Amino acid sequence: MPLATIELTSRIGVGVRTDKAALLSGAHAAELRGLLERYGVVIARDIGFDDDEEMAFAATLGTLRQEFGHPIMKVTLDKRENPEFADYFVATNQWHMDGTHEDVPPLASILTPRVLAPWGGETEFANMYAAYEDLPDDQKAQLESIRIVHTKLASIAHTLDNPSEEDLDRLRNYGSKIHPAVWHHRSGRRSIVMSASADHVVGMDPAESAALIQWIKDWCEQRRYVYQHQWRMGDLLIWDNTGTTHRVCDYDHACGRRLHRVTLLGEERLAQAA
Numbered sequence: 001m002p003l004a005t006i007e008l009t010s011r012i013g014v015g016v017r018t019d020k021a022a023l024l025s026g027a028h029a030a031e032l033r034g035l036l037e038r039y040g041v042v043i044a045r046d047i048g049f050d051d052d053e054e055m056a057f058a059a060t061l062g063t064l065r066q067e068f069g070h071p072i073m074k075v076t077l078d079k080r081e082n083p084e085f086a087d088y089f090v091a092t093n094q095w096h097m098d099g100t101h102e103d104v105p106p107l108a109s110i111l112t113p114r115v116l117a118p119w120g121g122e123t124e125f126a127n128m129y130a131a132y133e134d135l136p137d138d139q140k141a142q143l144e145s146i147r148i149v150h151t152k153l154a155s156i157a158h159t160l161d162n163p164s165e166e167d168l169d170r171l172r173n174y175g176s177k178i179h180p181a182v183w184h185h186r187s188g189r190r191s192i193v194m195s196a197s198a199d200h201v202v203g204m205d206p207a208e209s210a211a212l213i214q215w216i217k218d219w220c221e222q223r224r225y226v227y228q229h230q231w232r233m234g235d236l237l238i239w240d241n242t243g244t245t246h247r248v249c250d251y252d253h254a255c256g257r258r259l260h261r262v263t264l265l266g267e268e269r270l271a272q273a274a
């Protein structure tokens with residue numbers, strides 16, 4: 001029997017009614033992959049996975065990706081929980097796609113909450129398939145014709161308070177990737193590749209490039225493409241990283257908010273040759 005579903009907004013997000021045992025059985029895996037591709041975000045309430053269950057469930061959907069040696073990434077600003085990467089998550093309040101520094105960005109991620117923020121801390125997702133579909137034809141043609149350089153520095157520049165040249169050099173050395181502005185998916189669908197990591201348009205005058213990147217961001221951030229998830233303990237959230245962009249809303253950085261993320265390996269190459 002198919003899962004009971006409810007659309008969360010008219011353009012993005014679907015809720016499914018199910019339980020832990022059904023999810024872990026893998027019986028709905030193919031259907032969930034289909035919902036993910038169609039709706040961008042899939043949520044289920046009152047599941048309550050622990051780490052092992054979250055990993056086992058993720059493995060029914062795809063291939064688990066080791067994130068810096070760990071299958072579980074603790075998404076938190078609390079350095080006691082994640083000494084290596086807590087600082088990195090400060091930058092995730094900007095709309096971004098994960099893995100734009102790679103040739104093949106992750107397919108999807110699974111998130112479960114462990115400590116809730118007392119206020120704020122919602123996660124927002126925007127549907128980049130819908131944002132592409134709604135573009136006027138001349139804008140579609142323009143975006144189809146450009147390529148964008150993505151860098152680590154661009155994605156975290158807004159968090160740097162008076163960075164030294166040394167810091168900037170280290171970030172510049174992190175490398176860059178050239179991605180098309182429009183992802184032509186194997187499925188035949190197309191989506192805008194929008195991320196804070198977008199640094200400049202290849203071969204374009206810097207001022208014109210900055211204005212175009214800002215235009216793309218403004219277009220993609222329109223509320224009609226956005227689903228805002230308000231976290232409750234027990235939630236399970238899955239998002240399609242290839243066809244959406246995401247960010248966290250403001251919250252008290254000292255509150256210990258923590259989510260556990262498992263990420264699935266990408267299955268389609270995005271990067272283009274330099």
Ligand SMILES: [Fe+2]
Nearest residue numbers: 092096097098
């Ligand atoms: Fe992210």
